[in-house]
Amino acid sequence: MTTILADTFRAALTRLTNEEQKQVKLTVYELQDNPDQPGLSMHRVDKTRSPDIWSVRVGRDVRIILQKSGGDLILAYVDHHDDAYRWAERRRIEAHPTTGALQIVEVRELVEEVVGPASEAEQAARPEPALFAALSADDLMSVGVPVDWVADVQAVTEDGFFDLADHLPEEAREALLEYAITGQLTRAAPPADDPLQHPDTQRRFRVMEGVEEMQAALDAPFEKWAVFLHPSQRATVERASSGPARVVGSAGTGKTVVALHRVWRILQAEPDARVLLTTFSDPLSRALAAKLRLLLGERSALLDRVTIAAFDRVAAQLYTLATGQKPNMAPAQAIRSQLRKAADEADVSEVSSQFLHSEWDNVIDPWQLDSLEAYAEVPRVGRKNRLGPKQRERLWQVFAAVRTHLATRRLFTDSSLFAETAALFRDREPKPFTHIVVDEAQDLGVAELRFLAAIAADRPDALFFAGDLGQRIFRQPFSWKGLGVDVRGRSVTLKVNYRTSHQIRRAADRLLPRTVRDLDGLADERAGTISVFEGPEPEVHVCASQQEERETAAAVLSEAISTGISPAEIGLFVRSEAQLGRARAAVRTAGLESRGLVDPARDEAETVLVGTMHLAKGLEFRMVLLMACDQNVLPLAERVEQVADEFELDEALTTERQLLYVAATRARDRLVITAAEPASEFIDDLLSAG
């Protein structure tokens, strides 16, 4: 007999007490071992609409609801006696007549709380149009709307949609939302012979191969993604690649989840695989490590074959491994003074410090240019090369002097460490890693990408990237193809946002263009992304002074706490360190305590996280408060003043905007933005309708 676990069962299990959960799990293992054993007290549920629904007794008051049909045993639900029976009486488990996907269908006539199709009189009085009036019953069935619910969907207006959507299977809900936003109806995958093989079945039912798998699935934490993936996520995880591949999608669409499952799949499929899971910062790599542990659960022995660390740490470790020495890093300030000194000596005083720094940071150092010829030929993306050959020659003397200064002292920059370590491993076999999975890949620089390509095995599926071009906040763009990493034709876009409410996502999306293109012509298309739940509209408070802002923010925090949001569920972010004081003062005024990101000693449950927007990356909170969104803070005036040319100005404005997008999309349910007058121009974009 095949045992199948439904997502509704797992969700219901987590609502029971620990002791009840333990008892339920033991009963499930017994059922899986032999569902017919006499010790199990199993009864057919009489009042249901399907003949195959049974209840199994767990202790005095808890009941498991399951469907027994053919050779399959579907674990559907678990709850206290009366609630379990009520759940069972209102549901059918069946293959959808059009799509063939297995669904748990709510029996329409037994669901009272949804407003039924409006009468003609009501419709005449109601000015709101029906959202799906143009779709026929066949259209609706083609996306998996259960027969019972077709009339309700045809009659629903925008106001009632999210309430109704709660009663529909995910594929129908998502297709209808997409239609409401884009006017396009994406039909379900073609029917499979076996309903269990249908991609929409697999997002809510999973066949359990053995007791061990069942244990892992039931012990896995409440995060649904640990067990059930969206079909587009699953396809991306499982896809065999003929070359480097990537997954893109706007914030909250599950790119990190895909990256984690990809790592797991590689480890499972290849006993000799050595995997690097990497990203751009230590806090993010720690978060990835925690999530991977969670996903692997009982299979944590697999972790022995994974390295999880930020790019720069991996480079430093491999350098030490190859040379026996620790790399000595040059302080950024020392490089700045060397540049100025060399410029004075070479008598190029007409060139501003801004230009020198920018040229070093964005061209000379990342590309590791080592000659005047290389300097002349480097691809300058978007940046006008305003240098004549003579001037370039003089400037090169400056950069060459700094390079010599660093080389003679064996001092590294991040980029030179990447380059040197890449050179140490480029021709070595075997490579340190068979597979490399990169999260937040939009912030890879030239040196990092070359480094990763050099330390990965020479096999087509060695490199996998997850990222969102719209969230690039650190690095300037460059052509990946030009460096030999061509993901064209192997890029998948995820469209379902699981993190952020419809209202917050819609507002945050207004900060960015609908399409963001990379330099190889690949587009990240943001239009058509949907959120699966609703919440309040984001709030914006533009205050007359910083003091008024502090009081307003404090009042917002107090009100949130009074409505049941705990301090740990709140993230408070500001543009940069200079505004942290304003944020902490607001937390104090609300009578709360704050903690920083690198403040592990603080009790997380009792404190509000306060940090800069750059550090918000990769996190998520029930409520996000963004403070100090003032005119000179976003975009940051100091940064705008320091640009070397028009290209850099454009870059600065784009990445400042993207920074606000990153911070705003950390919010699940509530987003509040405050500013002291005059407010950032970005706020107008966020609020503008349409």
Ligand SMILES: Nc1ncnc2c1ncn2[C@@H]1O[C@H](COP(=O)(O)OP(=O)(O)OP(=O)(O)O)[C@@H](O)[C@H]1O
């Ligand atoms: N299949 C799924 N089912 C349920 N929840 C999911 C699923 N996939 C992702 N999530 C949830 O959605 C949220 C966002 O996921 P994730 O962090 O992977 O998104 P992301 O695309 O990497 O976001 P960002 O670009 O903002 O970093 C998380 O809370 C995650 O648990």
